[in-house]
Amino acid sequence: MAPVADPVAPVTVPALTDWTPGEGYYAYEGGGGVRGDRGTRLVAGGEVERRVADTLADDLRAAGRGTVPVVGGGARTGDIVVDVVPGKAVLGDEGYELRVGKRLSVTAATETGAFYGTRTVLQLLAQGDRLPAGRTVDVPRYEERGVGVCACYVHITTEWLENLVRDMAYHKLNQLLLELKVKSDAHPEANTWGYYTKDEIRRLVALGEKYHVSIVPEINSPGHMDPWIENRPDLQLTDSDGNKQPSRLDITRPEAFAYYTSLMDEYAQVFTADSWHMGADEYMLGSDFAKYPQVLEYARAKYGADATPQDAFIDFVNRVHSYAADKGKELRIWNDGLTGANTVPVTAGTTVEHWLNVATKPSQLRSQGYPLMNAAYALYLVRGGFHSDTKGLYDQSWDPRSFEGEKLASREGITGAKISLWPDNGRGETENEVAEDTDPALRHLAQATWGSPRPDATYAEFTARAEAVGHAPGWRDLTRVPVANGTYTFRSGAESVTAEVERTPDGYVTLRTANGCLEVRGGKLTLNVPLQPGVEVSQQTCDDANTVQRWQLVPVGRGYRLVNAITQMAVHVGDDGRLVQYPPDRRGAAVWQVTAD
Template identity: 25%
Template sequence: MTFAPHLGRTLLLAALAVLPSFALAGGAQGDAPLSLIPLPGKVTRSNGVLAIHANTVLVATDADSRRTATWLAAQIKRSRGLDLRIVDRAGSAPAIVLHRDAKSSAPVEGYVLDVDAKGARIAARDSDGLFHSAVTLWQLLTQEDAKAAAPFVHIEDAPRFPWRGLMLDSARHFQSVAEIRALIDQMALHKLNVLHWHLTDDQGWRIEIKRYPELTRIGAWRSPPYAGKDGEPARYGGFYTQDEIRALVAYAAERHVTIVPELDMPGHAQAAVASYPELGVTGQRPPVSGDWGVHTYLYNVDDATFVFMQHVLDEVMALFPSRYIHVGGDEAVKDQWQASSAVQAKIRALGLKNEDALQGWFIARLGTYLKAHGRRLIGWDEILEGGVPADATVMSWRGIKGAIEAARKGHDVVSSPAPDLYFDQLQSDRADETTGRVPVRDLAGIYAFEPVPKELDATQARHVLGAQANVWTEHMPTIAHVQHAVFPRLDALSEVLWSPANERDWNGFLARLPAQLARYRAADVAYADSAFAPIIETDRNAALAAGKASVTLANQVKFGTLHYTLDGSEPTAQSPRYQAPFEVKLPTTVRAVALDASGQPLAAPRERVLDATHLLTRENAELINCPGSDFRLRVQPMPDATSMTPAYSVNIFDTCQEYPAARLDGIASIHVEAVRLERNFQLAHEAKLVVSRPAKTAHGELVVRKDSCEGDVLASMPLPDPSGPRRFQLAAALPDAKGVHDLCLIFTAPITGPLYGIERASLTPSATR
């Protein structure tokens, strides 16, 4: 990716301003949406289709077009089984012609695509636009299963933003080169062009630096909690060799994706200090961390440490030709600097105000070095706190405030706010959702995101290069977790970053998604179906009282037709269609599925058992935080789990969870299926927020209180010895009570010990009920 952020952005906006709005000409196929994601700037459709067959040729007129033709031919062979030849001259038969014209009026990265009876013709002024047009043509050819045919169409298109990114964290959990290649393939098919690659952190150093071999011999490996027990590996880690990185950078470049490396500093440095203790502040060697969260290890500010960093950056720049080098700068807790007499002396010698100013000096020194080598520094928004080089680019993650401040100060900006574009946020609150953070960031929320803050005027807005989503992998130990988190939210992001803002259409986007989901299935992409999965709802307490339930069906995006069965069979298009709430007698099992317009499932069927046992049970995700703290995670029993389930919602700051609206009439006892989890979290200054609840027995207990965390104690169940099985059951009798009450379930185990979660909590009625 190459662009002049100010001039290129201005030209791009001007070019897009003259593109007409999205329009569909009528025709035999005019009612069916073209499954193009992201939405092009202008589409005009006419009658007819161009069928592609074994004798169709790809015509490439120069080296750039031949490279794109080679990629397109491979895509068509994989998806349609056709082995198309590449030639340098068109014949009389319809063909696919790719032409790059440097004098073309198409905008930067833009293109014109025509499909008619004469064939398909692609024209672009640069190689990026040529490639993006080939992606669009491939999407046209893969709208329907097994058909290699493109509708007649005229498309004029160009991206809204020059930075269309995705950040992958390989430091917390390690992905193979093949897995990253597959992710890059999908980025290219979404017209994203920046892979921000997070390569170093407290939990691992993932890039080979030949001058400093200890960075990978020591820093690339950590000992997990309970190493070697309960399925946890004795050692976790890995790193990418320089040969692997060169090959991956080249692979991405062939798909018009630039890899921007990140080496975090001055904080998130524990793996580096574990490798070379002299880089740290205390001189002591810590372990590579097996904990998540905010750590306190920083680089020191000695000249020798900057020599180390310059040597590292030399090797990084040799591997990555990207204009930008990301140096982190986030979450640098200054405790060690504050406690160090040497660092304090440095602050005084430099005439700086405080540790934040020292970080600014630190980052500026790196920026100067990068600039001298023709590169540009980019960092997280904390780099603004101590002053930052004038040409530094700011990535705003603590909400959008950093983007506003940076743009007003004349810095270029990439919008990447939490939680808005953090793909480690859960995409639903379903009980069958996998790991991640709360609050939920659903498909609609991503689609509604606006990269340019409304607080900026037109001049300031030109500094917004674009945006990216971040895939932090503390709770994504496998590529299946990553794919579940990324897809299909990446479709929404791609449209936000590519398509004209005034042409975005949520309903139109949903209508184009079914074909995209089919493409994912064909490519073995483990996308999440959370947005389309049926939600089966009833009033539990009313059903328990009446012996019958009024059932409502829906899904998150309110898209598709819902069909259901009541006899345990698989719901299909022939099953009853949901139109209004319906009543069933208990016990009943409701199964439901959402179908697209062609009758294909949009998600796997879901079911809900409606009987007294299930209505009196709250699954883990149905429990909620007690008042006072909204922090919530879904985690797995072990930090490096290789399966997607089970997952447990917990609050690491307060162990109280609420069983809401429990109908206690005739209830004799409570049964809880619990799990012991790892408390592998470093909280730095936030550790003071953890609520301590003193235990009365050797290992703590689970206390049940009525109505609030300070309410009457209904039961207290001692916890088992932590050396026993991770999953265990607890039970206790409950006193007679009437009415509907919230139940607070509180673990009183010491906060220095394990963390506990609840798999499910069930109320059991008396035999005479």
């Protein structure tokens, strides 16, 4: 039986499994002011320690615990001491020792370990100012503890992603995979909506670096490339009937490889992680290589008469691996393309994220030496679709050895695990609803990858533990609505709309006019959502279940922007008076003056 948390240990997520109680207690006396002449101080003797202490001071202030000064030495009663001792090898790269007595002391071998020690301090102080004396040595079981987010078609706000980064770090998760589109300078033809500006990504990456969350970018290829090549038919794979495939990159063309690697270079301008994820999943989804004879021809020309079409696919993966390695990046791929039908092996060192049960099993991948991450479908949360059964996983003591189709006897060779958030039905849920669904899965994953998979006897006790800890300092409630329910007139220039404003349960509003509710309607649907800039905002039959009828009121000066909850585009007033949606950097959003009727 796996060890469980010591029943007398303070409450944290992940739970402490090595707690030795002491005599007495620690008393926090925050808010001593910048001079530090009274109350708690943060004692940091060196440059590394000071970075950790500065972040902790920011977080204590964000949590409403006062301004706690950072000082150089001479700890006294009530202080919090941060100490990095590289020789403490037993603590590894991310472990720490916490001593609670007349003062709090966090000791680690690295800056990251010390940072995680301060996350435990924050969780303890979130529950009160008096902490029981004791000691713990807390070291993670798995190196990679992550969350994957596809912001690849339906846009997700940077505020939502910032909340995620903060909560991940608070629970000692360290890797955020982001499949998304960065607005391209090199390929403006690809800048259909769904993109993020480079400055937006730089700010998010900087937050990740501050909170020790590595943000790994993904451009899925050679399948699922339609966000990038829908306007590049010259790069699309053509079937034997002459039909272009907008989602499939033609892996036989050198121009396609050059295009993809140029995007990698552009991403390197804003992402600093030492990994690159190329996806490599579902390339032949709904079809097969027989429809594309040129792929087999390419494989045989390069690898001989016994080559298979799958070899051309693996060849593309390996060329991306080589390109990434030359740039100092390690490659990551999904597992479902590894069907065993290839004669060319995947390059050694490629991390395989296993989500689907296919012919090549996790044990085979591990025996072949590939770093193996558990990204099981059981951990997925799909908008409007499958949701991970977090309670069921907890009750069965799920841990990262349990892959789809196979459970391994040891954790050797397993890098860790992650939950994955997918927008298969873009209007199935709003991002506020996704956040609520994600909370329990995130905390369970944090527990299962850091420590014992089942620290409490029941799932109800574990959820109570999570509630006691709460959200990270600086986490923002994105469900707040700035106006009360009622009837209002919205005016922007010569245009006006009178509507009944009603808050929705997930923290948006509906705008009900005399002719129906405002909705984005028209254009090409992608994942059941009208994602094209310039699509009209019209008045349609009101439907409480229709998420595209939900809006955010974003304060701007003395007015508001109207932003659709699903498309995340703002309402613009055209020269002809029509209301249309546009990305914020494409057309200026209308600012509406709102008066109550």
